[in-house]
Amino acid sequence: MSFDNENATFRVLVNHEEQYSLWPEYKAIPGGWRDSGFLGDKAECLEYVNINWTDMRPLSLRKFMQESSESSVN
Template sequence: MDDSLVKVLVNHEEQYSLWPAFLDVPAGWTDTGVAGTKQECLSYVKEVWTDMRPLSLRRRMAESAATPS
């Protein structure tokens, strides 16, 4: 089992990714402050990333739903 440390990143679209803890955070991503084993981080992502749609799509869909036909 791989027990190397990873961290959870999030981008401006509220999409999550696991990233090796020893590497710098790439441009466009933010460190969530959550780090641990791959399984620990996957469990966290599963808990918080309940809507896989990008933020921009969710916003457009909400605007469309609020606009009368």
């Protein structure tokens, strides 16, 4: 089975930077990623990602920008 199979079952993974990825359900979850708990076909998983991954910036960048913004106010 490949990533191009639209009818395959995928899981949605999330990494420590809160970035999302689709992963074949039958494969072991790679290091650095965790299961979001969502399973579905490719279209369903992409819809889940589109709804839930609303800020494409990595978490570390969002935190840095927030800290920079707060320090410039003080």
